[in-house]
Amino acid sequence: MSYQAEYIWIDGTKPSPLVRSKTKIVGDGKEPGIWGFDGSSTNQADGSSSDCVLAPVFVCDDPLRQPGDKLVMCEVLLPDMTPHPTNTRAACVAVADKYADQEPWFGVEQEYTFLQNGRPLGWPENGFPAPQGPYYCGVGGDKMPGREIVERHTLACMQAGLSIEGTNAEVMMGQWEFQIGILAPPLIGDQLWVARWLLFRIAEDFDVWATLEPKPIAGDWNGAGAHTNFSTKAMRGDGGWDAIIAGCEALGTRVDEHVANYGVGIESRLTGAHETAHFSTFSYGTSDRGASIRIPWAVARDKKGWLEDRRPNANMDPYVVSRIITETVCSAAIGS
Numbered sequence: 001m002s003y004q005a006e007y008i009w010i011d012g013t014k015p016s017p018l019v020r021s022k023t024k025i026v027g028d029g030k031e032p033g034i035w036g037f038d039g040s041s042t043n044q045a046d047g048s049s050s051d052c053v054l055a056p057v058f059v060c061d062d063p064l065r066q067p068g069d070k071l072v073m074c075e076v077l078l079p080d081m082t083p084h085p086t087n088t089r090a091a092c093v094a095v096a097d098k099y100a101d102q103e104p105w106f107g108v109e110q111e112y113t114f115l116q117n118g119r120p121l122g123w124p125e126n127g128f129p130a131p132q133g134p135y136y137c138g139v140g141g142d143k144m145p146g147r148e149i150v151e152r153h154t155l156a157c158m159q160a161g162l163s164i165e166g167t168n169a170e171v172m173m174g175q176w177e178f179q180i181g182i183l184a185p186p187l188i189g190d191q192l193w194v195a196r197w198l199l200f201r202i203a204e205d206f207d208v209w210a211t212l213e214p215k216p217i218a219g220d221w222n223g224a225g226a227h228t229n230f231s232t233k234a235m236r237g238d239g240g241w242d243a244i245i246a247g248c249e250a251l252g253t254r255v256d257e258h259v260a261n262y263g264v265g266i267e268s269r270l271t272g273a274h275e276t277a278h279f280s281t282f283s284y285g286t287s288d289r290g291a292s293i294r295i296p297w298a299v300a301r302d303k304k305g306w307l308e309d310r311r312p313n314a315n316m317d318p319y320v321v322s323r324i325i326t327e328t329v330c331s332a333a334i335g336s
């Protein structure tokens with residue numbers, strides 16, 4: 001029987017791109033091939049020459065439809081088959097290839113917020129819920145709105161075969177996290193975008209909007225980040241500590257460039273409060289959740305492992321973030 005393939009891509013909306021998708025019925029035994037769309041409706045082309053190309057880059061089972069149906073993550077190409085200007089994956093692939101011998105790996109902690117009727121899920125119509133404190137990894141009563149969606153999303157990611165590692169409720173009521181990894185670029189980006197698509201799509205069924213907004217509520221409420229955990233072969237191996245410190249030092253040489261590529265609205269989130277370091281500063285430290293880069297305690301104990309860049313926003317593009325971290329850390333390692 002023919003099957004349904006949901007083609008997923010990243011659009012050209014500014015300042016933060018949106019994820020889009022449409023369905024193709026594919027014949028029995030056939031692969032989901034090249035397809036196209038109207039780029040003038042996605043901020044990716046003029047009406048006069050509107051055709052954009054969808055080229056599949058990652059295919060997995062679609063857990064929301066019938067057995068045999070697929071999710072097809074795509075990159076966007078111009079009709080001459082070169083990367084579209086909005087295609088951030090192509091540059092990620094180039095850097096991943098260049099530094100493949102250092103074996104860069106990523107694990108991303110994707111935080112997000114459920115919204116309903118214009119406010120975080122479970123929040124009272126007027127005013128605020130009880131202050132932050134009981135919600136992070138909390139359980140019970142009306143404190144944990146959205147858990148049903150989280151459960152559905154986790155199972156969907158597992159059934160799709162994605163490398164989902166865990167989930168937790170976050171510090172602000174209505175805010176949650178899932179982790180994807182440990183994967184090399186560009187696969188970390190492919191899988192994170194598919195996991196995001198599944199989240200948005202499943203939340204639809206609950207009349208809920210899952211948003212990657214970095215600071216959904218101003219004031220004394222945590223923002224939403226995408227802590228990006230990174231290692232190279234040298235960091236993971238015995239004596240990796242020196243490579244980890246060298247990586248932190250390298251990241252400290254290109255602070256503004258990294259922050260500018262870590263998601264729109266990062267100034268609103270990296271204020272220096274709420275477990276963040278101010279966007280204009282740079283620091284690294286063991287177990288320090290107020291540092292730009294945290295070295296987890298187990299890594300400090302073992303003297304090998306990975307580092308956690310705590311700066312990327314929830315709305316970051318993982319193709320961009322994995323590219324720039326790989327570029328900065330791995331080029332410095334060659335030079336040293």
Ligand code: ADP
Pocket residue numbers: 105106107108109165179180181182227229230231236305306308
């Ligand atoms: P925390 O909330 O304490 O910061 P999490 O458990 O949410 O930590 O996330 C830890 C992340 O670290 C996971 O995404 C995991 O993939 C990642 N990670 C673990 N080991 C490595 C490694 N060697 N290289 C890169 N990432 C790693």
Ligand code: MN
Pocket residue numbers: 109177
């Ligand atoms: Mn986490």
Ligand code: MN
Pocket residue numbers: 109111170177
């Ligand atoms: Mn978190």
Ligand code: MN
Pocket residue numbers: 109227308
């Ligand atoms: Mn973290």
